[in-house]
Amino acid sequence: MLNKIKQILINHKEISGYKIGETIIEANELFFIKKNVDMDRAKSVHHFKVTVYIDFEEKGTKYKGSSTTDIHPTMSDSELEKAIGEAAFAAQYVKNPYYPLVKPSSSYKQMGGSNLSKESLPYWMNEITKAIYKNDIYEKGGINSCEIFLNKIYTHAVNSEGIDIDSLDYECMIEFITTWKEDGEEIELYKCLNFSEYDPESLAGEVMDMITICKEKAIAKNMPALGRACVIITREAVKDLFSYYYSKSNATTVYNQGSTWKIGDKVQGEEVKGDYITMTLNPLMKNSTFSRSFDEDGFPVEPVTIIEKGVLKNYVANSRYAHYLNVEPTGSVINLEVNAGKNSIDDMKKEPHLEIAAFSDFSVDGITGDFGGEIRLGWYFDGDKTIPVTGGSITGNINEMHHDLYLSKELQKDNYFEGPKAVKLFNVTVAGIDNINE
Amino acid sequence: MKVKKSEFLTESKPLLRKLVQLLSENYEYVSVLGTDTKGKSYRVSNTGVEVNDYMFAERGFVVRIHNGVNYSEYSFNEIDENRLNSIVEEIKLKLNKVSKEISVNSYKVIEEEEIKKSYYGEVKINPAEISSEIILKDLTEIVEAALACSELVAQFRASYSVMHISKLFISGKKDLEQSYLLGEGSLFSLARKEEKAKYYFAPCTGLYGYELVGELKKMYKEVVDQSIKLLDSKPARPGEYDVICSPDIAGLIAHEAFGHGVEMDMFVKGRAKGAEYIGKQVASALTTMHDGAAAAQHVSSYLFDDEGTIGTDTVEIKEGILKTGISDFLSALSLGTTPTGNGRRESFERKAYARMTNTFFEAGNDKYEDMLASIKKGYLIEGTYSGMEDPKNWGIQCIALLGKEIIDGKLTGNLISPVIMTGFVPDLLKSITMVSDKVELDGCGYCGKGYKEYVKVSEGGPFMKVKVRLG
Numbered sequence: 061m062l063n064k065i066k067q068i069l070i071n072h073k074e075i076s077g078y079k080i081g082e083t084i085i086e087a088n089e090l091f092f093i094k095k096n097v098d099m100d101r102a103k104s105v106h107h108f109k110v111t112v113y114i115d116f117e118e119k120g121t122k123y124k125g126s127s128t129t130d131i132h133p134t135m136s137d138s139e140l141e142k143a144i145g146e147a148a149f150a151a152q153y154v155k156n157p158y159y160p161l162v163k164p165s166s167s168y169k170q171m172g173g174s175n176l177s178k179e180s181l182p183y184w185m186n187e188i189t190k191a192i193y194k195n196d197i198y199e200k201g202g203i204n205s206c207e208i209f210l211n212k213i214y215t216h217a218v219n220s221e222g223i224d225i226d227s228l229d230y231e232c233m234i235e236f237i238t239t240w241k242e243d244g245e246e247i248e249l250y251k252c253l254n255f256s257e258y259d260p261e262s263l264a265g266e267v268m269d270m271i272t273i274c275k276e277k278a279i280a281k282n283m284p285a286l287g288r289a290c291v292i293i294t295r296e297a298v299k300d301l302f303s304y305y306y307s308k309s310n311a312t313t314v315y316n317q318g319s320t321w322k323i324g325d326k327v328q329g330e331e332v333k334g335d336y337i338t339m340t341l342n343p344l345m346k347n348s349t350f351s352r353s354f355d356e357d358g359f360p361v362e363p364v365t366i367i368e369k370g371v372l373k374n375y376v377a378n379s380r381y382a383h384y385l386n387v388e389p390t391g392s393v394i395n396l397e398v399n400a401g402k403n404s405i406d407d408m409k410k411e412p413h414l415e416i417a418a419f420s421d422f423s424v425d426g427i428t429g430d431f432g433g434e435i436r437l438g439w440y441f442d443g444d445k446t447i448p449v450t451g452g453s454i455t456g457n458i459n460e461m462h463h464d465l466y467l468s469k470e471l472q473k474d475n476y477f478e479g480p481k482a483v484k485l486f487n488v489t490v491a492g493i494d495n496i497n498e
Numbered sequence: 499m500k501v502k503k504s505e506f507l508t509e510s511k512p513l514l515r516k517l518v519q520l521l522s523e524n525y526e527y528v529s530v531l532g533t534d535t536k537g538k539s540y541r542v543s544n545t546g547v548e549v550n551d552y553m554f555a556e557r558g559f560v561v562r563i564h565n566g567v568n569y570s571e572y573s574f575n576e577i578d579e580n581r582l583n584s585i586v587e588e589i590k591l592k593l594n595k596v597s598k599e600i601s602v603n604s605y606k607v608i609e610e611e612e613i614k615k616s617y618y619g620e621v622k623i624n625p626a627e628i629s630s631e632i633i634l635k636d637l638t639e640i641v642e643a644a645l646a647c648s649e650l651v652a653q654f655r656a657s658y659s660v661m662h663i664s665k666l667f668i669s670g671k672k673d674l675e676q677s678y679l680l681g682e683g684s685l686f687s688l689a690r691k692e693e694k695a696k697y698y699f700a701p702c703t704g705l706y707g708y709e710l711v712g713e714l715k716k717m718y719k720e721v722v723d724q725s726i727k728l729l730d731s732k733p734a735r736p737g738e739y740d741v742i743c744s745p746d747i748a749g750l751i752a753h754e755a756f757g758h759g760v761e762m763d764m765f766v767k768g769r770a771k772g773a774e775y776i777g778k779q780v781a782s783a784l785t786t787m788h789d790g791a792a793a794a795q796h797v798s799s800y801l802f803d804d805e806g807t808i809g810t811d812t813v814e815i816k817e818g819i820l821k822t823g824i825s826d827f828l829s830a831l832s833l834g835t836t837p838t839g840n841g842r843r844e845s846f847e848r849k850a851y852a853r854m855t856n857t858f859f860e861a862g863n864d865k866y867e868d869m870l871a872s873i874k875k876g877y878l879i880e881g882t883y884s885g886m887e888d889p890k891n892w893g894i895q896c897i898a899l900l901g902k903e904i905i906d907g908k909l910t911g912n913l914i915s916p917v918i919m920t921g922f923v924p925d926l927l928k929s930i931t932m933v934s935d936k937v938e939l940d941g942c943g944y945c946g947k948g949y950k951e952y953v954k955v956s957e958g959g960p961f962m963k964v965k966v967r968l969g
Contacts, residue, residue, distance in 0.1 A: 090596065091849065093767050097602040099828070102592035103573040103847055105558060127549040127630075132557040133576045134506065150538075150549040150630035186597040205767045235948055237769065239890070248769060248890040250948060285736065316545045317652035317688060318695070420895040421886035425916070427688065427695055432969060434886070434895035434920040451893065453920045453969035455733060459693075491736035491920070491969035 061133055062218070065110060068144050069220070075148050076115040076124075077161050079223075081356060082216035083107045088181040092206040095193060106133045110144065113220075114151040115158065125154035159383040164222040165360045168353040169344055174256050176230035181210050184232075184258060191260035192234060195268040201240030201278075202271060204248060209233045215352070223358030230256050231349040236267070240274035247277045249418055249436060254475040257347040273417050276448040277437040283452030284440065285492030291454055292408055292415040292484045297422040297433070299477040302398055304458050305339055307426030309366050311377035311385050318427045321372050323387070328370040329463040334484075335401040336370040337462070341393040348476045350394040361391035398479030401467030408466060408484045412443040415482075416454070429458040452492040461485045499707075501619040503677040504534035504664035506557065513577055514668045517561070520586050522670065526607045527564035529669035531804055533557065533846045537661035540630070542637035543653055543686075544645055549630055552661050554952075558846040561585075562805075565594040568605045569828060573847045605831055610671040615808070617801035619678030621707030625660040628708045633658060636711050644687065644718040650726050652695065653688040656718075658711055667806035676801045680954065681706035683714045684942060687725035696728035696915065698881065698899055701942030703797055703956070724881075728900060731913035734968040740876035741901070741966055742869050745938035747879045748959030750896050752787055752857050753945065755923045756780070757957070758887035760789075760814050760823035761840075761852040761947075766832045770889045772820060780820045781927030786860040787815040789824050791839055796956035797941030798855035805841035805850050812838050818928075826852040844951045851947050859959030862933025869932045869963050870907055877901035877968070878909065879917055882943065892923040901968070918969040932963035 062082060069078045087103035108131035116123050127147040131140065176184055188208055196202040209232065216226040232255055239248045251270050253263070293301060305327070308319040321327060328337060343361035345351050355361055357379055365373050375387050382389035409415065419433035432455035440449045466484040514530050521528040537552030558575030570593035574585060596602060625633075637656040644654040659682045667674040686699040700721050702713045743751060756772070764770035772780075781787075791800045791809025802808050805827040812824050825833070826841030829852050842853035870878070881899025888894065896919045903912040941956035 088592070089849070093603060095601060097568075097596050097600055099569055099571065099849065100593060100596060101571040101573070101849060102588075104588065104592075105573065105575045105847060107575075125547075128551060130551045130555050134510075134557060134578075139506075146630075147549075150634075153631045153634045154547045154549055156546050182592075182595045186600070189597075189600060204769060233950075235950070237767075239768075245771075245891070252949060287736070316543065317690070320690075320693065420888060420893060420920075421884065423884055423897055427697060428916075430916045432897070432916065432918045434893060434918070436888070436893070451920070451922075452967075453895070453918050455736075455916070455918055455969050457733075489733065489736060489969065491918075491967060493967070 061108065064140065065108060065131060068140055069112065072144065072148050074114060075112050077113040077220040079111040079161070079357065080218040081109040084214040086181065086212045088185050088210050090185055090189065090208045094204065095196065110147065112144065112147045112151050113161065114148065116152065122158035123155050124158045125151040125156065127151040127154060157384060159380045161219055161221050162223055162357045162359045162379050168225060168360045169362060171227065171344065171351065171353050172346070174230040175258050176256070181212060184210055187258065187260070188232065188234070188263065191263040192236065192267055194264040195271065198271065200242065201274055202238065203267065204237040204239045206234065206236040217354060217356065217358040219358055225354050225358055227352055229352065232256070238270040238274045240271065240278040242278040244278065247274065249274050249277060254349050255347050256349050256351065273437055277450060280437060280448035280450040282493040283435055283438070283449045286414065286490035288487045289490045290411065290413040290484065290486050291488040291490065292413050292482050294415065294417055294482045296474060297416065297419055298472070298480060298483050299474055300422045300424050301431065301483060302339065302396060302477070302479060304424050304426055304429055305337065305367060306376060306396060309372055309376055311375040311381035311387065313426065314375060315381050315384050323372055323374070325372045326370055327367060327372050331463060332370055333464045335465060335467045337367050338369055338399040339367040340365045340397045341376060341390055342395045342397050343391065343393040345395040345476065345478065347473070348395050350476045355391040355393065359389060359391040361393050364390045395476045396479070400469050400471055400480055402469065403466055404469045405482050408468060408482060409441060413441055414490060415439045431456055431458060452490060454488050454490050456485065456488045461487060499621060499624050501621065501662065501677050501679050503618060503675060506534050507532050507664055507666040510577060511666060511668070513579065513582065517582055517585060518668055518670070520582060521561065521563060521589065525563040525565065529562045529667065529672070529806060530559055531846060532559050532666040534664040535661060537659060539657065539659040540633050540637055541655060541657045542634060542641050543655035544641060545653060547634060552659055554845065556845045560846045561589060563589065563593070564607045567602055570594050571849065605828060608827065608831065610669060612671045614673040615801060616675040617678070619705055621679050621705070623708040625679070625708045640685070640715055640718050644722050647719060647722045648726055650689045650691055650729070651687055651722055652690040654722070655686040656714060658683045658714070667802060669806060672806045674802045674806055678705065678800070679707060680797050681710035682942065683710050685714060685718055685721040687721045689725040689729055691729045694729055696725060696731065698724035698728060701940055703941040705795060705797070705799065724900070727913055728915050731900060731915035734901060734914040734917055736969050738965060738967050740873050741964060742873065742878045743962045743964060744878065744880040745958050745960060746882045746940050747896065747898055748859055748962045749857065749940060749957030750882045750885050751926065752859050752959055753854060753955070753957040754885040754887045754894050754896060755927060756787055756814055757789060757854045757857045759889040759892065759923065762823040762825035762833060762835070763829040763852040764889050765823060766829050771892050772823060772889065775820045776822065778820060779818050780924050781815055781818045782930040783818040784862050784930050784933045785815055785818050785927055786813065787858070788813055788860065789854055789857045791855045794856040794858065794939055794956065796856045796939045797954050798956055803839045803841045804843040807837045807839040807841060809839035809855065824852055824854065826850050842953045844953060848951060851951060853947070853953050854945055854955045856939060856956045858937055858939055858957060859962065861935050861937045861960045864932040864934050866934050866961050869934060869961055870904060872907065872932065872963065873904045874906060876904045877914060878904060879919070883916065893920070894923050894926065895920050919966045920969060921967050926964060926966060929965035930962055934961035936960055
């Protein structure tokens, strides 16, 4: 099929270049209710995504039009010809500034293989099941339901400049719900894990952690109205918070006017009272489902510092937008490392604060910096005692707070993110359940 | 014009029948769903142009078998006469291989009634007859007109997508086909004054052909104006307020409050508080809520779902009383209820779950003007940003783009943004005191189950006066 696609692209003389992404996925899936398998699924699929490029010139300015189309392995010759022909027709009206396609390179990094490659998918499904249910041993609660998706993915990038590179990777996603019941109503919390290396201790530990915080939610009180407060965010919300810095330092966002950040900007402001942010892209990160030695364009990727001590050093830039902004490309890289801060979590907790363990959905706006979410579980320390709390919400804007933000000394790893376990913010608006209009 | 059926699925039908026949030699129940969804997405802004295939385009098959104890599924996208036996072998080799140490739930074999039906949608202007050149030209005109409105607009984006959805379901007794078009358009305006940036967006969706772009042309000025006004917005002061929810926010509440809350696969898992409240009051007597492929003509209107069940109109809440939920086939089998035609998949590659379709509150008798006049201090909440459900504990989180201040029954022109509404679902729904007389639906969004399994849904309602907590 790949050769057939290439031949049709070559036959279209109006096409200046092309990019083909080929993916083959073999997958096994298990769906549990409590400890019982409710359904099993398997998958075997083959996909192609073809981008055609047409270069043209108007009034002395060079443009590169492009259009992307999906090619299915069951397409007839005439369907293939039609899909590519339509993409080529559309591309001639896509008037984007010119950029060069990625050229072949000899500098692709060697990736360490996943331990999941050592046995079959069904073998690992059973091993993963054992690890997930290892700590599900309590009477008052445990795993309510769980879904395990294990994918073996072949990725192949080809372009008209001679790029031809592939990789074989493993991705596992586990979604589970834990419940707990004390004297009141049974409560539940949601967790999603993504990884590319089998680590049974880590999986069992994640379940134990969720069971532990579920117990706390079962005895949590209504969130009091705090007005403005010191808030410590933890777990996935820390990753979500740094998505703002990823978005604002992304060349695509800058080019599209969603960010005004410039190289050399002090992104946390002139006077920083708290910790400086240092953020690095690491496409080779161990145990991330996004780790590869090349991006979707076939560009060879490697670690790059984006923000160093609060100063923007590089944009996150694929080859197209790097060309537009006249900066070095980093390639499209998702994996993010954020340096630890100076203080331990225990130090952070010495003064009155609200620590939040779980949100309904922590939302961070990558353009405005507005953030917020409903609190599913937190602990409120009033300077004297600590109580688990639930309900209410927090809101704020990162731009108004990041000059006085503190990062924990302790680190966490969550698929594509490695960074502080906790971030402390001041003057966050906390709406409690008992709020009364003034 | 009638929407054409997929030639690919038509040509594959004899092969699929043969596959069902071959598999039926080993399994008591066999079905196959074939999908062929194609479409294009066009996006024009002042910084670039994009033309790509529709994000959820797909072509493939999923086989479901009863393995002797429960159900197994196999998804694949390569088929021809010579491969049929190898597909059968793959199914034998890959499915039902769970270790003997792990226990399994058992399900009865599905008993089907003989049914042969087809549905082909209709649109006014066939998008296939409009060239990419014309579409990009029309969208470019909208962008240029919007940019000319104000220098404060940093980016303006006009998007249009068309989806041609074709599906085929074959089992021992079922032979179903459907093919229909969906149109989706949106406008996005990013305004900037010095370092402050705010944006506003508005959708236009439905069972439309290219006529949808004509609607977009009427909307750009309002989208630009709102984004500029948002530059002067203030954060909401936390507290409980009387608010009027616009139809899109009413829809968001319907979706998050009792849409997810009555998905009956959650009943099977013991994850839905709603299961204990059937027949009880959960909302104000002014509240009646529907869900169903046959409940409205919008983006989730189809003949049959992804398990071959004919779509229905389910009245979930009738005058404040919770009546029933929505279900996929296997949940209904487990609960001993009738499936409602809500078994939906993100694609042929994914499992079917109980999912929403067109979810909305019924209209009431109040006039919008009277509702506005009844509020001493509060807000008119508009523009869906996001929402999150909590079917077990009935918490709700809805984020809106803006709130328009109301003082003494009049809009003051002041805005709050962003707006986070939280609360306990029955408290919120029981606080509904006025309901306007016209329902509007919107289908711009995709609904996830947790953070995955995205399907196209519509949601809506009339204007509704409620008491909510804003953060």
